[in-house]
Amino acid sequence: xxxxxxIATRPGKPPEEVVIDGDNEKEALAKLRxxxxxxxxxxxxxxxxxxHLWRGGKPDxxxxxxxxxxxxxxxIQLEQALAIxxxxxxxxxxKDFVNSLRQGLxxxxxxxxxxxxxxxxxxxxxxxxxxxxxxxxxxPEVTKELYKFMQESKELxxxxxxxxxxxxxxxxxxxxxxxxxxxxxxPHFSQIFADMGKELxxxxxxxxNVGSVLGVLWWLLPxxxxxGWFVGKHCLGEAEWKKKVGGFLIKIPVVGRIIVDLEICRYxxxxxxxxxxxxxxxxxxxxxxKVVSNPVIAAGFEGIDRRLKGGEKLSAxxxxxxxxxxxxxxxxxxGEESGQVGEMLDNISGNLEADTRQKIKRALxxxxxxxxxxxxxxVLGVVVAIFVAMMEINSVSSGGxxx
Numbered sequence: 001x002x003x004x005x006x007i008a009t010r011p012g013k014p015p016e017e018v019v020i021d022g023d024n025e026k027e028a029l030a031k032l033r034x035x036x037x038x039x040x041x042x043x044x045x046x047x048x049x050x051x052h053l054w055r056g057g058k059p060d061x062x063x064x065x066x067x068x069x070x071x072x073x074x075x076i077q078l079e080q081a082l083a084i085x086x087x088x089x090x091x092x093x094x095k096d097f098v099n100s101l102r103q104g105l106x107x108x109x110x111x112x113x114x115x116x117x118x119x120x121x122x123x124x125x126x127x128x129x130x131x132x133x134x135x136x137x138x139x140p141e142v143t144k145e146l147y148k149f150m151q152e153s154k155e156l157x158x159x160x161x162x163x164x165x166x167x168x169x170x171x172x173x174x175x176x177x178x179x180x181x182x183x184x185x186x187p188h189f190s191q192i193f194a195d196m197g198k199e200l201x202x203x204x205x206x207x208x209n210v211g212s213v214l215g216v217l218w219w220l221l222p223x224x225x226x227x228g229w230f231v232g233k234h235c236l237g238e239a240e241w242k243k244k245v246g247g248f249l250i251k252i253p254v255v256g257r258i259i260v261d262l263e264i265c266r267y268x269x270x271x272x273x274x275x276x277x278x279x280x281x282x283x284x285x286x287x288x289x290k291v292v293s294n295p296v297i298a299a300g301f302e303g304i305d306r307r308l309k310g311g312e313k314l315s316a317x318x319x320x321x322x323x324x325x326x327x328x329x330x331x332x333x334x335g336e337e338s339g340q341v342g343e344m345l346d347n348i349s350g351n352l353e354a355d356t357r358q359k360i361k362r363a364l365x366x367x368x369x370x371x372x373x374x375x376x377x378x379v380l381g382v383v384v385a386i387f388v389a390m391m392e393i394n395s396v397s398s399g400g401x402x403x
Contacts, residue, residue: 004028005043005096015040019099031107059097061122062150069147072140079105110134123150125270125291132287138277145273153266156353160360167367174375181382182211189386201392203385239295246294254363260323261356263297268328268349276342282308297323314341325352 004025009015018037020028025042032039064085071081082102089095104114112131115122126146133142186207193200200208233241250256270291274284285304292298304317315333318324328348335344 006032006039007041007043008032008037008039010037017043018103019096020103035106059094059121061126062154063094064098065143065147065150069140069143072143075140078111078139111139123291125266125287128287128290129270129273132274132279132283133277136278141277142273145276149269149273152269152353156262156357159357163361163364167364167371170368170371174371174378177375178378179214181378182207182214186211186382189389193389201385201389203388207382207385243295246296250294250296254359258356258359258363259294260297261352261359263292263294264323264325265349265353265356266291267301268345268352272342272345272349275345281314285314328352 004020006018006020006028007015008018018032020031029039067085067088068081071084072078076084079102082098082105086095086098086102089098101111101114105111110131112127112134115127115130129142129146130139133139136142186204190200190204190208193204232244236244250260252259267288270288271284274287275281279287282305285301285308289298289301289304292301300321300323304314307317308314313333313336315329315336318332319329321329325348331344331348332341335341338344
């Protein structure tokens with residue numbers, strides 16, 4: 001679906017800029033005329049999912065949610081709230097995006113329906129949570145919780161990025177130094193032996209071989225990785241390929257546990273938001289299951305709705321899940337007994353997120369010295385090999401003088 005922009009007028013009113021969505025220009029014009037508006041000039045069109053990402057033309061969903069939440073909490077109607085956000089938008093892309101939502105409301109569409117029409121622009125859980133708020137009449141509360149959820153997720157991502165900058169810089173330096181040593185310095189030193197007509201010592205031959213391999217692998221490995229990704233996805237199918245990749249990622253030491261914890265945090269936080277806003281439990285677990293992106297982890301939550309229909313409690317259905325912390329089911333059972341399931345789920349996810357931050361911090365703290373040690377070992381190996389080679393040169397020169 002695309003957005004079509006017109007200068008249009010109503011009888012007795014001045015022309016105004018109108019943004020309207022449609023599958024084609026003919027449909028957009030028909031919608032415009034049904035509103036009693038006469039098109040004066042066509043201004044162009046945009047993709048409904050946003051402009052090219054590399055141009056920075058993507059609407060800011062987080063900023064939109066941040067502005068929408070307090071307006072709805074102040075009992076302002078959705079259409080009026082969107083009008084206020086549109087008037088305050090400075091960037092044209094953001095303004096057009098909000099105006100398209102306003103036009104959709106005028107056409108009788110639900111906000112959740114329009115969110116889904118934007119595809120990957122919104123997070124996968126966004127439309128489901130908005131829809132639950134529309135159906136239960138708790139849209140302001142759901143939007144507030146949704147903003148809180150997105151804010152915490154953004155802070156966690158920022159923490160991961162900022163904590164990773166220094167280790168990544170160190171790793172890149174190690175990589176560059178290693179490549180330069182083996183592809184430039186070692187071959188140059190080996191050429192000295194060739195010019196002297198001497199056979200390379202064993203240590204230098206090893207370094208030369210390593211340099212030759214690195215000279216090929218630095219461009220071959222990325223190509224093989226990209227090619228393997230597309231071939232695997234084509235041969236296995238997208239669903240099976242995602243399952244294989246997801247299973248591989250969670251098996252990586254340390255990193256796998258962090259990935260699992262992040263997915264579980266998202267799942268529990270979604271449960272907390274929906275249950276806290278009185279969404280029916282069967283629907284809640286179905287929506288929450290969709291926010292887990294790793295197929296292997298998501299499979300661990302399949303069938304929970306059927307067990308709940310059979311009379312089991314939520315804590316009992318989650319008790320045997322191997323991805324959840326052992327204490328989660330016990331804490332949830334206490335929440336069920338006290339009638340505070342939503343609050344307990346929020347506490348569990350908060351504690352798990354704090355633990356995950358610590359794991360990330362420790363992993364990165366461990367990564368830094370390991371990379372430095374790796375660089376020291378590489379440099380030491382090259383220096384020792386060159387030292388041995390120089391000793392052999394001196395030995396040959398001394399032997400020649402005695403003869």
